[in-house]
Amino acid sequence: MRKKVLLVDDEPGIRKVVGITLADLGYEVLEAVSGDEALAIFRREKPPLVLTDIRMPGMDGLELLKHIKAENPETEVILVTGHGDLDMAVQGLKLEACDFISKPVNSEMLEIALKRAMDKIVMRQRMQNYMENLEFMVNEQTQHMVELERQCAAQEAVDGLTKAMGGLAGEVAGEFAMFNALPCLVSIQDRDQRILSVNQLYRERLGDRVGQPGFAIYAGAAGEGLDSPVARTLRTGQGQRSREGLFGPDETLSAVTVHTAPIHSADGQVNLVLEILVEAGEVQRLQDELHTTRQRYQQLFDEAPCFITVQDRNLRIQAANSRFRQEFGPATGGLCYQVYCGAERPCFGCPILKTFEDGCSHQCELTVRGKNGDPVNVVIWTAAIRNAAGEIEGVMEMATDITELSRMQDHLASLGMLIASLSHGIKGLLTALDGGVYKVNAGFRSGDAAMVQTGWSKVTELVGRIKGMVLDILFYAKKRELQLRQMSAADMARQVVEAVAPKAEHLGVVLTTEISPDLGDFSVDEVVLSAAMVNILENAVDACVEDKAKASHTVVFRARPDSSGVFFEIEDNGCGMQPETLSRLFSVFFSTKGSRGTGLGLFIAKKAVDQHGGRIGAVSEPGQGSAFRIWIPRSR
Amino acid sequence: MAKKIMVVDDDPDIVEYLVSIFSGKGYDTCSANGGEAALEVLEREHPDLLTLDLEMPDEWGPRLYRKFSQKPEFKELPVVVISGLAGIHLAIRRAVATVNKPFDPDQVLAIVEGAIGKP
Numbered sequence: 001m002r003k004k005v006l007l008v009d010d011e012p013g014i015r016k017v018v019g020i021t022l023a024d025l026g027y028e029v030l031e032a033v034s035g036d037e038a039l040a041i042f043r044r045e046k047p048p049l050v051l052t053d054i055r056m057p058g059m060d061g062l063e064l065l066k067h068i069k070a071e072n073p074e075t076e077v078i079l080v081t082g083h084g085d086l087d088m089a090v091q092g093l094k095l096e097a098c099d100f101i102s103k104p105v106n107s108e109m110l111e112i113a114l115k116r117a118m119d120k121i122v123m124r125q126r127m128q129n130y131m132e133n134l135e136f137m138v139n140e141q142t143q144h145m146v147e148l149e150r151q152c153a154a155q156e157a158v159d160g161l162t163k164a165m166g167g168l169a170g171e172v173a174g175e176f177a178m179f180n181a182l183p184c185l186v187s188i189q190d191r192d193q194r195i196l197s198v199n200q201l202y203r204e205r206l207g208d209r210v211g212q213p214g215f216a217i218y219a220g221a222a223g224e225g226l227d228s229p230v231a232r233t234l235r236t237g238q239g240q241r242s243r244e245g246l247f248g249p250d251e252t253l254s255a256v257t258v259h260t261a262p263i264h265s266a267d268g269q270v271n272l273v274l275e276i277l278v279e280a281g282e283v284q285r286l287q288d289e290l291h292t293t294r295q296r297y298q299q300l301f302d303e304a305p306c307f308i309t310v311q312d313r314n315l316r317i318q319a320a321n322s323r324f325r326q327e328f329g330p331a332t333g334g335l336c337y338q339v340y341c342g343a344e345r346p347c348f349g350c351p352i353l354k355t356f357e358d359g360c361s362h363q364c365e366l367t368v369r370g371k372n373g374d375p376v377n378v379v380i381w382t383a384a385i386r387n388a389a390g391e392i393e394g395v396m397e398m399a400t401d402i403t404e405l406s407r408m409q410d411h412l413a414s415l416g417m418l419i420a421s422l423s424h425g426i427k428g429l430l431t432a433l434d435g436g437v438y439k440v441n442a443g444f445r446s447g448d449a450a451m452v453q454t455g456w457s458k459v460t461e462l463v464g465r466i467k468g469m470v471l472d473i474l475f476y477a478k479k480r481e482l483q484l485r486q487m488s489a490a491d492m493a494r495q496v497v498e499a500v501a502p503k504a505e506h507l508g509v510v511l512t513t514e515i516s517p518d519l520g521d522f523s524v525d526e527v528v529l530s531a532a533m534v535n536i537l538e539n540a541v542d543a544c545v546e547d548k549a550k551a552s553h554t555v556v557f558r559a560r561p562d563s564s565g566v567f568f569e570i571e572d573n574g575c576g577m578q579p580e581t582l583s584r585l586f587s588v589f590f591s592t593k594g595s596r597g598t599g600l601g602l603f604i605a606k607k608a609v610d611q612h613g614g615r616i617g618a619v620s621e622p623g624q625g626s627a628f629r630i631w632i633p634r635s636r
Numbered sequence: 637m638a639k640k641i642m643v644v645d646d647d648p649d650i651v652e653y654l655v656s657i658f659s660g661k662g663y664d665t666c667s668a669n670g671g672e673a674a675l676e677v678l679e680r681e682h683p684d685l686l687t688l689d690l691e692m693p694d695e696w697g698p699r700l701y702r703k704f705s706q707k708p709e710f711k712e713l714p715v716v717v718i719s720g721l722a723g724i725h726l727a728i729r730r731a732v733a734t735v736n737k738p739f740d741p742d743q744v745l746a747i748v749e750g751a752i753g754k755p
Contacts, residue, residue, distance in 0.1 A: 082696060427720030427737040428647050434738050435653025442660065458649065 002028040003118070004047035008038040008064065009080065010056045014105065018051070018080075021107045025114065035059025039067055042075075048121055049114070050077045054088050062088060065095050073364060074124060076117040080105060087584070124379075128363065131381040131398060134304060135361075138396075141297045185256075185277040188263075189214040193230050196272070214275060219245035230273045233260045237270050246277065254279060306400040307378070310385065311336055311352055318394060327401075329371040336397070340368040355382040355395045365402075377406040426469065433462045472600040482525040482611055489519035489566045489632075493559045496530050500537040509544045509553045511537075516560040523635040524612055532605035536570050536628050539601065543574030543626060565614070565633040573625040582620050638755040640664040641748065642683035644674045644700070645718070646692035650737075654687060654718070657741045658748070662755035671695020678704055683713070684752050687744075688728075690719035701728050714751045718744070 005027040009015050015031050022029045030045055032038035036059055038052065050068060054061035065077050079092045079100040089100040098120055099113045185202040187195050187209075195214045198206075206217055215228035222228045222244050229240045239261040246256045256277045265271035301308060307324040309317050315336040320328075328339050336352065337343040346353060351362035362382050367375050378399040385394040439455030442448075493515050504511040537557060544553035550573060558569040577585070586606040609616040613633050620626035641663045643654045648669060655665045666681040668674040671694050678686075690697035697717065704710045717728055720737040728734075733747045 423720065425720075428650065430738040431720070432647060432649035432653065434741075435649050435656070438653060438741065439656065442656070462649070 002026060003049065004028045004030060004045060005049040005051060005114075006030045006032060006038060006041055006045070006047040008032045008035065008050065008052035008056070008061070010034060010053065014053070014080075014103070018105050018110065021105075021110055022051075022114075025111060027114075035061070035064040035067075038064055042068060043071070046072070046075075048075060049117055050075060051080060051114075052077065053080045053082075054085050054092065055082055062092055062095060065092060065097055069096050074121070076120055078113050078117055127379060127400070128381070131400075132361075134398070135381075135383045135396075138297070138300065141293065141300065184279075187214055187275050189230050189273050189275060191234060191271065193225060193228065193234075193273075202277075217246055219247055223247075229258045229260045230275055233262050233273045234270055237262055244277075304398070306398045308399075309336065309397050310394050311397060312394055313356055315346055315350070315352060327370050327376065328368075341366075342369055351380055351382045352395045352397055355384050356392055359384045359386075359392055366399075368399075375403070376401055377403045426466070429462055429466050429469070433459060433466070436462055472604060482528065484523045484525055486521050486523050487526060489522050489559065489561070490515055490517075492524070492526060492530055492533075493519070493557070493568070496533045496537060497557055499530070499534045500541065503538065504541045504555065507541060507545050509541050509555055511541075511555050511557065514556060514558040519559055519561050519566055520634070522566055522632060524632060525608075528608045529612060529632065532608035533568065533570075533630070535601045535605050536630075540570050540572035540574065540626070540628070543572050543576070545574075547573075547575035547623075549623065562631075565631050568630040568632070569627060570630075571625065571627040576622040576624050576626055577618075577620040578622055582618060585618055586616070638662055638664045639684040639752050640666065640681060642674075642677060642681060642686045643667040644669075644686065644692075644697075645689040646670060647689075650689075654744075657744065661745055663748075664755075671700045674700060675704060678710065682709075685714045685716065685732075685748060687716045687718050688731075690717060698728055705730075716744070716747055716751070 003026070005022055007015060007019055007022060007029055008031075009018070010033055012033075015033075019029045019031060027049075030041050030047060032041050035052075035056055038050070039059070041047075042050065050064075052061040052064055059067075061079055065079070068075050068077055073096070076098040077092075077096075079089055079097045080103060081089045081092075081100050082103045085102075089097075089102075092100060098117045101109045101113050185205060186199040187202055188197045189195050193214050195209050195212055198208070198210060202209075209216070213225060214230055215223055215225045217223075218228060222242075225231060229242055229244070232240050239259065241257070241259050244256055244258050246254050256279050259276045259278070261274045261276075262270040263272040263274055301319075302322040304321065304323075307327060308321040309324055310319040311317055317332055317334055317336060317339065320332055337346050337350075341347060347366060349364060351364045354360075354362045361384075364380050365377065366380060367377050370376050379402055380397060380399045382398075383396045384392045385396055387393045436455050436458035440452050440459065441455075443451030443453075443455055493513070497511065497513050501511055537555065540555045544555060547553065553573055555570065555572045555574075558571070560567050586602050606616050609630055609632070615631045616628070618626060618628045641658045643651050643658070643665065644667070645651050645654070646669050651667045651669060655667055658665050666677055666683060668677040670692055674695075688697050688701065697719070701715060705713070714732045715728060715730070717731045717734040718737060718739060719734070732751045735744055735747070
């Protein structure tokens with residue numbers, strides 16, 4: 001069957017071109033011109049894949065994404081972004097869009113994005129199948145165990161059987177199919193202790209003794225007929241339980257447990273007696289089997305590669321497997337959302353509550369916290385546990401750790417985004433570099449030294465910018481472990497200022513320092529941390545240059561010690577920031593500098609400070625200036 | 637009077653580069669570094685040809701193109717797209733040519749000359 005894909009765009013041209021590409025790739029294409037129409041089609045057709053423009057009149061792509069994910073989280077949504085929509089694309093990825101492609105839509109990119117989405121759908125399907133199998137195995141084992149337990153409780157079997165027999169007393173002469181299934185030796189004897197009927201096992205072990213006295217099989221007093229279990233039952237009218245010696249057909253003696261139960265006729269007289277013999281060895285064997293099954297079940301429960309809990313209606317954990325206990329601490333008796341997330345109330349869209357409601361399995365992806373506080377991404381799968389009456393009395397939750405997988409996906413998605421956003425910037429820089437070289441050449445041709453000079457300073461500046469950008473990318477792409485070294489905080493502060501001073505001077509910005517003499521030492525990765533501070537200081541200078549309103553501009557770099565760390569502050573009286581800018585300052589690929597910024601600088605700076613266990617923040621007033629504050633602990 | 641070429645790009649370095657290429661060859665030039673400014677300059681200068689970047693902070697090239705090409709006097713204005721975006725040849729169908737950044741100055745000049753002739 002062809003896969004359905006829903007294509008949403010308000011521009012007919014794009015729908016047409018992309019639609020043709022999709023049809024070529026073998027998809028059945030559903031089209032919608034607006035978010036509202038898309039949602040209606042989505043509800044009717046349930047396509048596994050949706051490709052939507054971000055900017056549309058009315059309900060936009062992100063809104064549509066939210067609706068779709070709320071209604072069917074398994075649907076994969078690919079966003080189509082236009083110019084300058086990277087922020088929205090990032091937002092989209094946070095809302096669990098699977099991918100994004102930028103306009104104009106390139107068919108190769110489209111194909112890759114679709115393939116990635118389909119892979120994700122297939123992978124999820126597989127995981128689901130696997131979970132279902134696991135659930136099936138657990139169910140099977142549980143049933144087996146329950147059955148064994150029943151068999152083992154021979155006393156209960158007798159009681160139950162007796163009751164059933166009571167009504168059937170008149171029709172005893174025939175064969176009882178039920179007898180044959182029992183794992184014990186069963187006979188029915190009349191008031192003269194003559195055997196009327198035996199089950200298969202009895203016949204196999206002791207021969208067909210129908211018509212003979214039932215007590216003949218016993219050794220000792222019971223074999224006399226006066227004190228046999230059946231005789232005692234006839235005498236007292238009560239069921240009996242005793243241990244007897246038994247002669248086998250080859251005259252060997254073995255121990256058996258004998259249960260008897262009277263069967264009353266309609267007039268209340270004991271008419272018949274049911275006698276059940278359970279060999280001691282058989283009981284032992286059944287108990288062993290039960291034990292092994294239990295152990296296997298426990299092992300499966302503990303060693304399954306996921307966190308398994310059984311919870312009641314209040315989300316109280318009734319049982320947890322050992323993997324769960326390792327990762328989340330001793331949880332039995334605790335509330336799911338407290339143990340898992342440290343939350344005060346159940347998570348939004350809790351799959352367990354849904355299962356209690358409808359009895360079906362539910363699935364979701366969540367980020368929870370391990371006992372050491374680290375986030376753990378899990379796929380959760382639930383299954384109802386029913387009692388004999390079919391009522392749901394608990395829900396089993398299986399959570400599979402996909403942290404590593406999510407982390408890789410995130411990293412890949414942001415790398416992809418990085419490349420998309422940077423390729424444009426780099427091409428611009430290279431073109432401008434060509435411009436500089438062109439100017440230098442033109443200057444040489446015409447012998448104009450001043451033109452050569454301006455051309456050359458352009459080339460130098462652009463080479464510097466390209467270098468910075470490449471270093472940013474390399475830093476981002478590479479996972480770098482900190483190389484901590486004890487060093488003087490004042491030395492680092494001076495290095496940072498020296499690195500930025502020439503730029504500030506060149507641009508006419510006054511750079512002053514207020515560094516306390518008693519900063520002391522701290523343990524840091526010099527390269528990483530100083531790069532972060534240089535970046536912030538350079539931003540401060542840029543913000544001053546940007547501001548045309550004031551006559552003179554100053555950047556102040558302060559450093560002072562506190563009890564456990566060193567505090568840095570970089571304050572400028574530049575153009576300042578709008579609250580919106582301030583709130584997104586440290587997010588990846590956010591830049592106010594258009595094609596001149598990579599959107600990486602402050603993101604990396606924050607990462608560097610985080611890695612040191614420090615804190616970073618900023619305050620700003622539009623038109624007045626900004627201040628960045630960084631605190632670094634003395635030792636990690 | 638020499639023929640006039642208008643350069644639209646958000647990067648001042650690139651504007652300067654293109655302007656010096658065109659003026660070196662003898663064309664008159666004017667420029668704008670964003671969408672809004674572009675419409676004003678266009679009204680004022682009435683250029684013979686326009687080079688257009690696709691991605692600028694305040695405006696998306698194709699939309700700018702739609703805006704001015706709806707006006708009768710600019711309907712026939714030749715446009716050369718110069719951009720760093722991949723797959724740009726589809727963005728503006730009526731463009732005289734599309735050139736990828738970084739570009740070869742001689743190629744750009746040849747395209748311009750092919751469209752509007754020598755200065």
